[in-house]
Amino acid sequence: MKTSRLMKLLILLTAVAMxxxxxxxxxxxxxxxxxxxxxxxxxxxxxxxxxxxxVGRVNDRSFNQSxxxxxxxxxxxxxxxxxxxxxxxxxxAKDYADNMQQFIxxxxxxxxxxxxxxxxxxxxxxxxxxxxxxIGVDQFQGEAMPNVAGLIFNEDHSGYLAGVLAGSxxxxxxxxxxxxxxxxxxxxxxxxxxxxxxxxxxxxxxxxSTYHPGEISQAFVDPEWGAATAxxxxxxxxDVIFGxxxxxxxxxxQEVATADGAxxxxxxxxxxxxxxxxxxxxxxxxxxxxxxLITPGVVExxxxxxxxxxxxxxxxxxxxxxxxxxxxxxxxxxxxxxxxETKAGLIDGSIDTGYGN
Amino acid sequence: xxxxxxxxxxxxxxxxxxIPSLALLAALLAGAVVMILSGDDPMAxxxxxxxxxxxxxxxxxxxxxxxxxxxxTGLSVALAFKVSLFNIGASGQFxxxxxxxxxxxxxxxxxxxxIHLPLALLAGIAGGLLWGAIxxxxxxxxxxxxxxxxxxxxxxxxxxxxxxxxxxGTQGQxxxxxxxxxxxxxxxxxxxxxxxxxxxxxxxxxxxxxxxFLALAAAILVWWLIFKTPLGFEMRTVGHNMRAARYxxxxxxxxxxxxxxxxGGLAGLAGAIETLGLNxxxxxxxxxxxxxxxxxVALLGQxxxxxxxxxxxxxxxxxxxxxxMQFESGVPADIIQIIQxxxxxxxxxxxxxxxxxxxxxxxDQDAGSAVSxxxxxx
Numbered sequence: 001m002k003t004s005r006l007m008k009l010l011i012l013l014t015a016v017a018m019x020x021x022x023x024x025x026x027x028x029x030x031x032x033x034x035x036x037x038x039x040x041x042x043x044x045x046x047x048x049x050x051x052x053x054x055v056g057r058v059n060d061r062s063f064n065q066s067x068x069x070x071x072x073x074x075x076x077x078x079x080x081x082x083x084x085x086x087x088x089x090x091x092x093a094k095d096y097a098d099n100m101q102q103f104i105x106x107x108x109x110x111x112x113x114x115x116x117x118x119x120x121x122x123x124x125x126x127x128x129x130x131x132x133x134x135i136g137v138d139q140f141q142g143e144a145m146p147n148v149a150g151l152i153f154n155e156d157h158s159g160y161l162a163g164v165l166a167g168s169x170x171x172x173x174x175x176x177x178x179x180x181x182x183x184x185x186x187x188x189x190x191x192x193x194x195x196x197x198x199x200x201x202x203x204x205x206x207x208x209s210t211y212h213p214g215e216i217s218q219a220f221v222d223p224e225w226g227a228a229t230a231x232x233x234x235x236x237x238x239d240v241i242f243g244x245x246x247x248x249x250x251x252x253x254q255e256v257a258t259a260d261g262a263x264x265x266x267x268x269x270x271x272x273x274x275x276x277x278x279x280x281x282x283x284x285x286x287x288x289x290x291x292x293l294i295t296p297g298v299v300e301x302x303x304x305x306x307x308x309x310x311x312x313x314x315x316x317x318x319x320x321x322x323x324x325x326x327x328x329x330x331x332x333x334x335x336x337x338x339x340x341e342t343k344a345g346l347i348d349g350s351i352d353t354g355y356g357n
Numbered sequence: 358x359x360x361x362x363x364x365x366x367x368x369x370x371x372x373x374x375x376i377p378s379l380a381l382l383a384a385l386l387a388g389a390v391v392m393i394l395s396g397d398d399p400m401a402x403x404x405x406x407x408x409x410x411x412x413x414x415x416x417x418x419x420x421x422x423x424x425x426x427x428x429x430t431g432l433s434v435a436l437a438f439k440v441s442l443f444n445i446g447a448s449g450q451f452x453x454x455x456x457x458x459x460x461x462x463x464x465x466x467x468x469x470x471x472i473h474l475p476l477a478l479l480a481g482i483a484g485g486l487l488w489g490a491i492x493x494x495x496x497x498x499x500x501x502x503x504x505x506x507x508x509x510x511x512x513x514x515x516x517x518x519x520x521x522x523x524x525x526g527t528q529g530q531x532x533x534x535x536x537x538x539x540x541x542x543x544x545x546x547x548x549x550x551x552x553x554x555x556x557x558x559x560x561x562x563x564x565x566x567x568x569x570f571l572a573l574a575a576a577i578l579v580w581w582l583i584f585k586t587p588l589g590f591e592m593r594t595v596g597h598n599m600r601a602a603r604y605x606x607x608x609x610x611x612x613x614x615x616x617x618x619x620x621g622g623l624a625g626l627a628g629a630i631e632t633l634g635l636n637x638x639x640x641x642x643x644x645x646x647x648x649x650x651x652x653x654v655a656l657l658g659q660x661x662x663x664x665x666x667x668x669x670x671x672x673x674x675x676x677x678x679x680x681x682m683q684f685e686s687g688v689p690a691d692i693i694q695i696i697q698x699x700x701x702x703x704x705x706x707x708x709x710x711x712x713x714x715x716x717x718x719x720x721d722q723d724a725g726s727a728v729s730x731x732x733x734x735x
């Protein structure tokens with residue numbers, strides 16, 4: 001009895017072993033079919049661009065996605081093959097260096113690392129690999145290195161544009177900003193630009209700016225606080241609310257979207273990307289967003305790298321407002337003109353937001 | 358007679374291996390189905406995964422590096438299981454271990470490494486020990502269920518860890534006591550002093566440190582404790598039948614508190630090793646899922662120390678190969694998390710239910726889960 005049971009078990013186990021063995025078995029075949037890295041080794045002349053996301057997905061409708069769209073657009077412009085651009089989505093904050101190393105080992109020429117958090121890992125990898133170009137999205141470079149370009153933005157510029165829009169739209173003379181923590185300089189820049197922009201069209205305007213009081217790990221992921229703060233601002237008479245602070249800001253936008261008069265008397269302004277797409281729930285009030293134009297910035301930097309004219313150090317991308325979408329008719333032409341003039345003035349330096357002075 | 362017992366022993370070992378293997382296989386197959394449904398090529402994905410985990414030296418290094426914390430959090434959960442305790446708190450104990458170890462590691466400049474490093478490791482163990490003992494004490498003296506308490510303590514630990522490195526602010530808040538004053542807006546500690554870092558076994562780019570031997574030693578120690586000491590016998594007896602253990606004169610309350618504390622100490626050691634060996638600092642995002650994955654590892658390893666080693670290695674390989682899998686095949690690395698969750702689903706559900714409801718186990722199911730009745734063909 002014992003023996004036959006044992007036999008049965010052995011047979012089962014063998015079957016399992018065979019099944020398990022079957023999994024990696026066709027490796028060589030599929031490798032030659034899809035393993036672009038291997039074939040790439042033999043064609044070292046190719047120009048290849050890799051992207052490492054922050055802990056997040058490449059279709060996050062935010063930084064990661066914008067940066068990846070930049071890589072795709074640059075690849076099209078440069079005529080790169082589909083296999084010459086790839087991304088790795090980081091699963092664990094400890095893996096940034098590993099994931100960049102994957103691309104370095106496969107002889108990639110440019111590595112885009114997305115997000116403030118990858119700054120350290122990017123600098124370290126750049127020091128070890130002087131032949132590889134690194135594009136650090138949202139990574140301020142304290143010390144310029146020839147093979148690292150930090151794609152950063154004048155947040156005060158896009159904040160200023162949002163402020164001009166908000167100040168012009170406001171009927172009550174009170175506007176508000178619901179912000180992530182002031183521990184992060186870009187958030188402060190958004191706010192100060194916003195205030196300056198609003199004052200430029202209405203010197204007497206009352207701006208209620210509220211920073212999240214918590215630490216970084218909470219400040220951008222607290223939609224309840226964002227909603228409550230937006231509600232408070234509405235109660236105090238604010239009729240345009242700027243939400244700048246990740247999900248916290250999104251909470252504010254969504255709160256405004258459900259308020260009385262949303263889209264008629266009360267409006268909200270998003271941040272970073274066109275939040276019409278990223279936060280559909282905010283559409284009832286979302287008149288525009290103060291954007292960082294990551295995609296064109298990445299395209300420019302990748303193109304420059306391919307031409308051998310890579311600008312090490314900080315590289316400033318453009319700031320702009322997102323389209324007005326359904327509210328296009330509600331924005332008078334003279335305001336649109338004013339915004340265009342303001343944008344031009346910010347770029348040529350004739351308008352100073354006052355931030356950092 | 359001797360042959361009969363050794364045959365029975367072999368049967369048990371084979372069965373113990375059979376269930377987890379089947380669970381893993383089922384999870385991989387289900388993962389393949391998910392990939393096919395989403396239009397991906399599972400063969401390309403799994404070959405990429407294999408290559409990433411074992412393809413070259415760096416792959417092996419990644420796998421081993423990822424295996425280390427899984428071994429210790431897995432042992433933590435497994436040890437508690439032996440006493441019919443469900444430690445869901447490995448995540449919080451891991452954080453406490455990290456914080457305590459780093460607090461010692463960034464201070465005491467000038468100590469020689471043979472004092473500083475053990476001190477930092479012991480501090481990490483102590484942090485986890487303390488955090489594990491609390492639910493044990495509460496269970497014994499108030500009857501509070503350890504599942505609830507450990508879950509809640511996870512939040513406390515995570516927030517405490519965040520507080521210790523809180524970056525202060527321009528609004529007048531006080532920064533955390535361990536915060537790196539040169540880090541600007543980033544909430545993290547300074548680097549651990551060189552004398553408290555676990556040395557590299559293979560330096561960068563491999564980044565495998567001597568902590569791997571600590572993990573192995575811990576597994577052996579736990580095995581010895583459970584199966585070779587009177588204390589381990591008491592633990593297992595309490596686990597099998599608490600009332601009978603009490604009648605037999607075993608100090609049940611003491612055993613429960615001690616087991617929870619030791620389980621916490623193991624998870625705390627995991628946190629200490631990760632901070633002193635790999636990250637060299639603590640930041641709130643380094644807590645990670647490794648504590649929760651310890652539950653899956655323990656169950657996949659049939660709560661046996663050797664099984665935990667194997668299961669941790671499997672999970673280390675899955676995590677170590679994930680990025681290469683995405684690089685090679687374009688399949689999102691999330692699929693790995695799906696597979697890991699499926700492993701848990703396949704291997705654990707009956708066992709968890711038995712633990713929570715304190716059902717007595719039949720002798721021949723000792724090493725298997727309820728799956729064995731359908732697969733094992735008794």
